[in-house]
Amino acid sequence: MHSTLFAQEVTVDGNKFQVNGDDIFFNAISGPWQWRADCDINFMRRNFDWSYWNQEFQRYADNNINLVRIWLHGSGNFSPAINTNAFIDAYGSGDQFWQDMDALVALAATYEVYIMPTFWSFDMVKEGMSTYYQHYRTLIQDDNRMGSYLDNFLIPFLNRYEDNPWIMGYDLVNEPEHMWRDADCGHLNQYWVMRFFARCAAAVNQYSSKPVTIGSMWIVYNSPNFGSPDGDPQAGWNRYTDASMRSYFDSPDAYLDFYSPHWYQWQNTSGPYERTVQQWLGSNDKPVIIGETFGGDLPEVFGSLTNYYIQSYLNGYDGVIGWKNACENDGYGTWNGISPATNAFYNAYPNLVYPWRNSNENVAYGKPAFASSTESAGHAPSFAFDGNGETRWASAYADPQWIYVDLQQQYQINRIRLDWESAYARQFQIQVSSDNQTWSTVYSNYSHLGGETDVTVDVAARYVKMYGWERATQWGYSLYEFEVYGNPLSGAPQFVAVGQEMIKSKVLCLVPNPANFEVQLSGFGEAADVKVFDVSGVVVAEFKAQSGSTVLDVSTWPAGMYFVQTGGVVKKLMVQN
Structure with missing residues (x-):
């Protein structure tokens, strides 16, 4: 486990999340996959669309959303690299998956929006959803195959992004309870399902300092307070306590750092908007995020979503993640339903949303x-x-x-x-x-x-x-x-967004963009000071550009996103070496 603390890194202190020693509330949204006409839930390593995600992160920032939950494997058709024997193969260092993930992380840093990656979902073992559902069912119920996932995907992922603060933490799986509850998920043995994710939790705690959770489908799986409404003998208690996790995998590292139960109006148990953490979970020893919830107003249930977010905070919760999918076609949430709530929460508690930007910070430091x-x-x-x-x-x-x-x-x-x-x-x-x-x-x-x-x-x-x-x-x-x-007064710095085409303004033009070897900077009416920063804010180039244009050699720069600043203008530059 790494011990170095990075700026904006999320840590856990008792039952609170903190950034730089200050409490943070996750004013959050689900952005599980990208828009496509077919509304397919797979996009990583398939058809990653940088322009779509750039626009998404821009509007997250503009509406004071500080965390987005993104599904990485989807239904498992394109990641992880499962072979015909139901073992996971390793990706090469330049694989498309890593390129896609690097781009997401770069956008998170640009717009100062945390990512909570969700690796697995019950969809991966669901007949009709996943091409390889039988392979994943086999993997989950075999220790050697489990180990191939840890060794060839999860641990390399943890190592690659350990030092990037904009990955807030890890959600191992979306609603695993379906895997043993539902016939189309195979009625898998719940012991093996829980053993697999207990092993994953132990790996995160061994190889990463980031917090880890599991997004359970219903509070009855996270609490002893509500019994088992539909007769599931696996419900009616908190199966995600430290003791429970270690009963499936005997390791001191098999534990969760925070809970993230989901809540929807179909649950016949009242929600976090009217119950404290203690009343809902029966304990208050870890941070609790509402990992997924209806993304809009429900006047007959909890009133406005704004009320839901604010009351959840007042009741001791540490975040709410409103649900919407990219197509907004499931009836459970929309952008227009969520964004008023996130803006209202920010207006009420700005320092809880962006603690690193609070009034104790000199906001003129390093500015033009x-x-x-x-x-x-x-x-x-x-x-x-x-x-x-x-x-x-x-x-x-x-x-x-x-x-x-x-x-x-x-x-x-x-x-x-x-x-x-x-x-x-x-x-x-x-x-x-x-x-x-x-x-x-x-x-x-x-x-x-x-x-x-x-x-x-x-x-x-x-x-x-x-x-x-x-x-x-x-x-x-x-x-x-x-x-x-x-x-x-807004959620993100006023960068000028760029796409894959040439970017022009009356002040600065970057051609080509993206660039591989050289990029021409033009549009200077007179000699101008230019600085180029990487996504961490480190200056990688500084020079005086003459009037007219100048050429910048980027042939030796690592691939990624950079920011070119002259005067009060900042432009994004993509380098694709």
Whole structure:
């Protein structure tokens, strides 16, 4: 198990999820598969559509959804690589499955939306759903074949994505109870079903630090409080406790980190919107997410879905995942049914949805900076936004002067802090703007004595400026740090989305995109500073582009998504080496 903690990594503390030590609530949605006319649930390694998923992640972010649950195997027709003997073969390092998964993870990082992969579903053993249903039934009931899945798929997957924080954790299987309940699933022996997934849980806990769960179909399989309404002798108790999991596979690592029962209105037990975790599950020792639920309003049952999300949080739950499939054709949920609830929850609890963006974070850090003048290259505007109290911006020795930052999206700003060098402003204003055209003054000081300026405000803006009217010394204006604090008013940075075609704007054009060897950057009216970041935010290239166009060599770069930034514009670049 890895122990290094990465920024935005989800951890478990008692019965809560946390990010960087702050609680998080999963304001979530099911996006189990992609849209196709046939509504087939298989897409990984079959017909992965980057454009579809880019649009999906964009609207997740725009509607303050911080987690999406995605099915990876679907019905098992294209993954995992099951052979005629019902063993799992390993994928090569460049297999299409890994390319598809890498693309999903890159989109998650771009839009700051967690993924909870769901590996298996009961559909894989269901006659009429899976081409290989007999193979999967055989695998689940044989220890050697189980081991081939662990060794050749699950463990390589865990190793590949362990250090990526945007995979929140792992959902081993969607509603495994159908495998022993339903005739078309073969009425499999429940012991072997549970043994297989207990072995999978142990593997996750041995090879990964990410939390693991099982998405059970009904609360009667997660709780002793509701008996067995339809007479299933396997119901009426929590079969997913540590002791229960270890009874199927004798290993200290055979346990779940959190519970994720599903709830729909057909269940004759009241839901999380009106019962606490203790009342529903009979215990409250682990985080609990409602792993799947009706994606819309049900006035006769729980009222609005907004009420469902908020009441679930107030009752102690740690997330709700509203259901919709890509075709919205099953009557159990729609985008228009879910998005009002996720937006309403965010408006009520923004710091629970994006704890890493809370008001204690300097949102100006590392953002594009501009100034009326610069004393020298060693005192560029960016030095006021680098988080380093030893570097600074310094202007020319004249009045007036200004410096501003582009936060790259609208924020509800609550605090602005200026740390002045000895060359400070006697008279200055702090101004804000949403369009970089019309500026409003939120603070004025006409008798400043230097030192630190720390201002409380309540204003929505994208751009924040210090406008100096009069210097206090013979020197220019100089700031060690220019900090801005607040919460975003939308779910994601305002990147300019790109597809597979040439991308143009009045500022920046990238051709070709995707690129293999070189990409031409054009559209510069004058010389411009350019930075290129990878999906982790690491600068991989930094240079000054001349007016007209310039060529960037990407032939040695790893395949993936990058961001090209110049001024206040950020464009996505896909490299396909």
